[in-house]
Amino acid sequence: MKYNSAAVILNYNGVHFLEKFLPNVLENTSEKTEVVVVDNASTDNSVKFLQEHYPSLRLIVLPKNYGYAGGYNYGLATLGYEFFILLNSDIEVTKNWDIPLINRLESEHHITACQPKILAYDNKSYFEYAGGSGGFIDREYFPFCRGRIFGELEQDLGQYDNAREVFWASGACFAIKSWAFHKAKGFDEDFFAHMEEIDLCHRLKNMGHKIYVEPKSVVYHVGGGTLAMMSPFKTFLNYRNGLSLLVKNYPYSDFKFILFKRLLLDGLSAINFVLRGIPRHAIEIYKAHRAFFKDWKLVLDKRERLQEEHKDVNRTGVFNGSAIWMYFVSRKRKFGKFPTRRFVNE
Template sequence: MDTLAIVILNYNGQPFLAKFLPTVLANADGHPVYVADSASSDSSVSFLKANFPAVRIIELPRNDGYAGGYNLALEHIRTHFGGATYYVLPNSDIEVTPGWLSPVLDLLKANPNIAACQPKIRSYNQRDLFEHAGAAGGYVDWLGYVFCRGRIFATFETDLGQYDDNRQVFWATGACLFMRADVFHQTGGFDGSFFAHMEEIDWCWRIQRLGYEVWACGQSTVYHVGGGTLHKSNPHKTFLNYRNSLFMLYKNWPADGRLWPKIMLRLVLDGASSILFLKVGQWRDVWAIIRAHFAFYGSLPRLHSQRNTLKAQQTKEVSLFPHSIVWKYFAEGKKTFKEM
């Protein structure tokens, strides 16, 4: 069994593989590098075979998104390659740096209770700034809205070393997610119904309910392009983010009798947020929010079953950020994590 498997999920990302895979291989520290291809229609697989013989290629039968794709790929590694103690899942548009692996692995090895971890995520194009997808570790507020140290809504902090510590957080980003392999498989992996976006946050919430911890490692840094597979301006991304946020909240919110009041308030706030899209003429995003709500209603029987199962398995209560990040940011004008 390998100590670490570096696993990149790819879908029609041949240009990103050409650009960033060499740095991953150069800084793999002897660990195997896998590319799991989700039935790409471009030349990704032939390109890999011709140019990167050291890469272990997994050809998946279809595109099941981030969640389903990694579920299939990591199970394949376990059953066909002998598995690994840890996985790291860098996006195909991640530029790694020398020494990026050791600090995170040292942290995981020192504390067996840490099941997920991330490095600092900085912007590839504005290299001093934290990047949208994860920044320096994430949190979830009491209404299920997510935010990060270093990035809250449209405010991106400059990395001045303020988050160079190792710290327990609520979620670690899927853009470059380190995880303990046995915990991933024990928990059934990601929820495939999410397809993409927030599946890692849902998984981090679930593993904390089982008593594990999630951390951010400030001694490791990578750079992320962002939107490599699905750009932020794509209405389908809006749909996935709004729908999956509701999925996650319904599945995991504590059984304290306040679930439905929170869901109803979220639905109202989601509706209000559509006004921002209307102001700039993004009608397709407004329709995406409406579709996300109806998709949530249609999934309630399955979500209710999942909620009951997770409740029966839970061994620990999990605390959320006790305030509304929306109110803090837009009403109180608090734009950085330190101000929160």
């Protein structure tokens, strides 16, 4: 059979997730999509398990752990499909989940990436942290979602069941046109993991492309499969990569002013961690800032190169306000409470 899309699962020491979720993915993925596993040099028995139990499954074994960004870059480089669907190993899918995503991508040339509605595996009536029903970003580059503002998760009552353009698609599960992935040169491997999907989507939008959510496709995500929610290393990656995301991609000349505000807000976040009795995470924010400024010239070089590729910058999905102010001061902790007029909708 000739497939036009591939659902690509990146695995690292996740044999327990493969045992639990791979049968579900194989059973519920349509005949149009081939399921592929890319193994990031696992040290558990993931490869042996796949070879013994799924000998006909396409398996790509990488020589070392390249992280999420590099793992997918190397894995997808070997695949010749029209569409890629990137799928975390800790996700349960629903029947023919891939079809609405591909249909949405095929509906318009400029729609280059699309995510499903992502609900929590352990509480299926609620949105999951990593993506909800589509990602947005505020003026200081703090990401949030329909269905999740910071740590506040909403119950899914159908309030976000409309397909719409967003700012970013979740790395837990999203489909992308292969030509767009390659045109954008894939993920930034310096990110290693976390926020690399927002960086990729931002680069695509700076080229004039559109990112969508298609809630007709529904998946259930465990979350924290590789790094736990409160992992210090996850804190480091999120804060370092958040600064790189801003400097690389912010399309206007006042990026240093936005960066200054972001650094101040990161400092307040560090103080909050100390007050909550988890100072280790405050230390990780300091380490993240130090690592970011160590690579300052590298990030600026990337910015300069990317500025040359900016054509019709698409800012749809940007909130012209502060998500922190809305959440902590105005006490508006649901996406639907954010004023619609302050979202860019080009």
